[in-house]
Amino acid sequence: MRxxxxxxxxxxxxxxxxxxxMGQKLLLNLPENDLKKIDTLIKSGDYTTKSxxxxxxxxxxxxxxxxxxxxxxxxxxxxEQTRARGMTRKxxxxxxxxxxxxxxxxxxxxxNSRKRASKSKK
Amino acid sequence: MDKPKILLIDATVLFSGLVYQGxxxxxxxxxxxxxxxxxxVITELYRxxxxxxxxxxxxxxxxxxxxxxxxxxxxxIKDSLEEADRLIGxxxxxxxxxxxxALTLKKHDGIWSTDADFDVVRNRFKVWKTRELL
Numbered sequence: 170m171r172x173x174x175x176x177x178x179x180x181x182x183x184x185x186x187x188x189x190x191m192g193q194k195l196l197l198n199l200p201e202n203d204l205k206k207i208d209t210l211i212k213s214g215d216y217t218t219k220s221x222x223x224x225x226x227x228x229x230x231x232x233x234x235x236x237x238x239x240x241x242x243x244x245x246x247x248x249e250q251t252r253a254r255g256m257t258r259k260x261x262x263x264x265x266x267x268x269x270x271x272x273x274x275x276x277x278x279x280x281n282s283r284k285r286a287s288k289s290k291k
Numbered sequence: 292m293d294k295p296k297i298l299l300i301d302a303t304v305l306f307s308g309l310v311y312q313g314x315x316x317x318x319x320x321x322x323x324x325x326x327x328x329x330x331x332v333i334t335e336l337y338r339x340x341x342x343x344x345x346x347x348x349x350x351x352x353x354x355x356x357x358x359x360x361x362x363x364x365x366x367x368i369k370d371s372l373e374e375a376d377r378l379i380g381x382x383x384x385x386x387x388x389x390x391x392x393a394l395t396l397k398k399h400d401g402i403w404s405t406d407a408d409f410d411v412v413r414n415r416f417k418v419w420k421t422r423e424l425l
Contacts, residue, residue: 233359240357241320243350247310250344261311266301268339272302272331272385280376283369286309 197223295400295419297325300360301389302335303419304403309336309354310344317422318403319359326360327399331388333362363392371395382408406418 194213199207207219216222305328308315318324333355340346340354368375368391375391378386386408393402393416401417402409409418 236357243310243354250313251310266345268335269385272335276384276387
């Protein structure tokens with residue numbers, strides 16, 4: 170038992186359902202505090218069982234990992250494009266100034282239209 | 292000083308973090324923070340990627356969906372727009388939406404920006420520099 174994690178119980182969870190075609194049991198040690206929070210969520214009716222909650226948590230984690238992988242691939246491509254075009258920080262700042270100018274106009278239009286709407290209500 | 296958890300992010304930091312391999316990119320990819328922004332900032336990003344970088348709509352959509360950031364829409368911040376305009380609009384109208392988000396959200400840890408225009412709201416919100424987040 171790892172005291173630093175405050176683990177006092179060991180649970181066996183069915184991480185994957187049998188219909189996932191590769192159901193395996195996983196021995197999982199969890200800190201007592203996390204287990205209490207899990208129990209609270211189950212009592213509140215958000216999840217039926219601990220297994221269901223943990224399966225959901227793992228799917229969420231895998232999704233966010235996949236998303237981060239895509240993000241890193243996409244930014245790498247953009248950075249390669251930056252280098253290939255020989256763009257410097259100044260070039261990037263110039264592009265940003267250009268786009269901010271568009272945004273300024275959009276925001277001015279929006280604020281003016283809100284002013285007009287507010288006046289006509291009065 | 293405690294590290295922040297929830298940060299509001301402006302277009303300059305976001306775009307630089309995407310196209311330039313540097314400190315901003317490291318912070319974005321660190322997975323340590325929850326980033327929030329507005330649809331106005333995402334529109335800026337879209338414009339620059341489409342019109343200055345020549346990315347297809349499909350590629351932009353793929354990128355935007357993958358960015359670890361939560362974007363709120365106009366309806367979420369609309370009630371704070373006028374106050375935000377009074378605070379920062381005289382410096383730069385393009386920063387109004389992010390300050391409106393900062394005013395609307397009750398719980399956040401400040402704004403991540405390298406833009407000096409945000410100095411005028413430092414008495415209201417913590418404005419983080421990139422190096423402080425590493």
